[in-house]
Amino acid sequence: MTKGALPGLTLCNNATLRRAGRKLGRFYDDVLAPSGLKGTQYGLLYQIHIGSEPAMGAIAEALIMDLSALGHTLKPLIRDGYVETFADKDDRRVKRVRLTPQGGLKLDEATKLWTIAQQRFEAMLGKDQAAKLRAALDEIATLDFDMPPAR
Amino acid sequence: MTKGALPGLTLCNNATLRRAGRKLGRFYDDVLAPSGLKGTQYGLLYQIHIGSEPAMGAIAEALIMDLSALGHTLKPLIRDGYVETFADKDDRRVKRVRLTPQGGLKLDEATKLWTIAQQRFEAMLGKDQAAKLRAALDEIATLDFDMPPAR
């Protein structure tokens, strides 16, 4: 009976998304485990890597996450020496972020594992399905939920 | 420049799912805010509601979440008097969960708000798109990620 239809809340978009997120997150986490990074941390390192010494705010915006949440999530990575921050030359309010050499190596190491997870997942769901899913998710990410409260 | 294409990690299924999850989660949380419940808590109350005094393990399985995580998430709901637990008559290891009368009322109240969130979201993404998305997400939720480690 453990197999079969999923009971309940199959109607709530939010709950369904969260549930799938827990499942997929654990999978990526498991595969990335040998590197010592969680899926979230891998994504964050990658985002920093592809940016040009991005400011905290720029990262938060790209990842659609709260600025303070980003700050918290960054701490273990800084503590472990994968990331470092420095003040922007022209605006001292701005704090920029970059990978340390160690962080770069760790990212490379983790990318090998990530590729495995990515391939295994896409082999199961289907490359097309996965691409369509990401497209739909990206669409949600760009939606503008602001009409009612007016302004 | 704030608008436009999403930079980076649009390739990682996990990162994309998490990002959309943060966005959608905040939307549902905002709409549910007047009830004092978060989207996660609403989903949990609902899951308990549709079950027959479900055991912790049953809930965790349905929501695909860690049993201990469920225990932690349940605490604030118990503290606030929306949920109560009791030992199973036949197996004292099992702890069953049910809504209190207050919890039932709160669920009804929150459901009105949830309906608004759900409708607003589906109006933006499209009912079809939303249904397809949930189907895809449910498929992920049922995938069996266990081959490599063999057994």
Add this chain to the structure above:
DNA sequence: CGGAAAAAGTGGCATATGCCACTAATTGAA
């Protein structure tokens, strides 16, 4: 029957995320 193994939760520890109240640095007028 009696002890090993399995099943269901709990507690502690760590990361992931958000919101709110603040602080510091800039920008914009008057």
Add this chain to the structure above:
DNA sequence: TTCAATTAGTGGCATATGCCACTTTTTCCG
């Protein structure tokens, strides 16, 4: 120039989730 808004982050507090080490019950055998 000077002081009120705005912008970028930080810290504290609370929930969301996981994993691991245990404790308590049951179940299973020999």
